[in-house]
Amino acid sequence: MAGIYLHIPFCKQACHYCDFHFSTSMGHKTATIAAIARELELRKDYLQGQQIETIYFGGGTPSLLTQAELELLLQTIRSLAIVSDDAEITLEANPDDLKPAKLQELKAAGINRLSIGLQSFHEPHLRMMNRAHNATESLQCVKDAQAAGFSNITVDLIYGIPAPDHSIWLQDLRTLFALKVQHVSCYALTIEPDTALGRWSKKGKFIPSEDDFTAQQFEILLDQMAQHGFVQYEISNFCQPGYESRHNSNYWRSVHYLGVGPSAHSFNGHSRQYNVANNRKYTEAISQQLIPTVIEELTIADQANDYLLTTLRTIWGCDLNQLRNKYNYDVLATHHLYLQQLQQKELATIQNNVLHLTDKGKLLADQITLDLFME
CATH class of the missing domain: 1.10.10.920 (Arc Repressor Mutant, subunit A)
Structure with a gap:
């Protein structure tokens, strides 16, 4: 078995904490998606005919894909590889994109698992992180996704955000549990140097939480998850029994995967490959039938x-x-x-x-x- 990861390197705006590769300019989106489809063709033998058990659209913001773009990529995969009948097909989405019509498009295209980047239900925290959605959309998008028939939903939350005490974090968790989602990924706010928060922190304009404060919120998280029947199957990942992320679990079990798109990584057991993290260089190379990647042979x-x-x-x-x-x-x-x-x-x-x-x-x-x- 194997997996495929597709990196969709576009976002509406830059979140203040994010150092993933993305562009807020949509001018070359169509060409980039076409190049990703072409890379799938160029690398069709990378997984040596293994059946595809998981497909994961990450980013960036994959929910910016149109239905036609999504179907192009999925149809390309199915034309080149054997995809399991019960394959887990995940798409990362921002709450502000998940209107009812969009959710129907995603379902029609074959997405069967949504990964929604909520991050918080607290409006000031969302503004501080420069998220494109608001607290109302955090709540509504999950309810709309459930109404659209999605029964495998994971959401992201961030803890360790500076606050006077733990009351906001506790309220975020209470709101989360009321939504009855199947899976939750929780990450501590990390201050990366090449981000807005990193630059502000260096200038003293942003004061990160103390390590002890963040550790206390992690301990609260573990306690609350256990009380609500969630299994912590990886340090940052919690699920109701039977709802582990198959794609991410395969990463942790050293299952082979192909990564396509700018900045995507691949692994075949004995080496890792890293695509160039530049949209223009990526599309130019693919147009010349070249794969812009660095190969690291693993000792x-x-x-x-x-x-x-x-x-x-x-x-x-x-x-x-x-x-x-x-x-x-x-x-x-x-x-x-x-x-x-x-x-x-x-x-x-x-x-x-x-x-x-x-x-x-x-x-x-x-x-x-x-x-x-x-x-």
């Missing part, structure tokens, strides 16, 4: 560290037998004392040779993973 250490990085974040944990047998890396022998310390501090557990992080450990996941990396 055994790279592959072992990728496995550690992804599996430690999940409910399934890191199989230490697999690390030893597949990558010749014996973590138990190499880091015996460190792993003992993690268990004594209740940051991790080892059962049946599978390493899991505890809730306390998840707060330190990045550092723990780095400490365990194969050199």
Whole structure:
């Protein structure tokens, strides 16, 4: 099995926290979508005939695609590969795009899972982040999507936004649970240097939350999700039983995937490929039948560290037998004392040779993973 990711690099406006590749100029949108369809054709052999189990439209803002553009891309995929009858086909969407007519278009095109970038239900926070939608649209779009027949909906929320206390975050969560969605992705507000918030922070115009404040909101999140029947199957991802993101879960399980579009990444088990993050350079290269990508061949250490990085974040944990047998890396022998310390501090557990992080450990996941990396 395999997956396909399509990067749609267009947005109505720049969110103040976002450092993904996108353009707010729509002048070359039609040409870029045509180039993405052509890249699918040029790279039809990348996945070596594996059946496609998941298709994911990310961005950018894929909900800016017209029905004709969406159908072009999906029809191109189906003409080049075998797509599973029950394939998960996800589209990321902004609330302000999801009017009833648009939702019907998406459903007619074959989208069966919506990923809606709500981020917050609190109007001042939405304005601070420069989101294109308002708090009313955050609520209404989910209800409209449910009325249109979408039964697999995930929404994004951001925590760690500066506030006097945790009351706004708690209210956001109460509003979320009332909507009865199947899946939630929650991310801490991260201040990236090349963003509006990053520049304001450097000048002292924006003061990020303290780490302790953000950690407390993460702990509130874990408690509330558990109380409402959500399973935390990855550090940032929660679902009702049976509604895991199949596409993202496959990333964490090292399943092969093809990424098309400007800035998209691909993985085939032994290498990663990174498309150029420039719309003009991308379309020009594709017009010359060239794939504008950089290939990174993965060493055994790279592959072992990728496995550690992804599996430690999940409910399934890191199989230490697999690390030893597949990558010749014996973590138990190499880091015996460190792993003992993690268990004594209740940051991790080892059962049946599978390493899991505890809730306390998840707060330190990045550092723990780095400490365990194969050199």
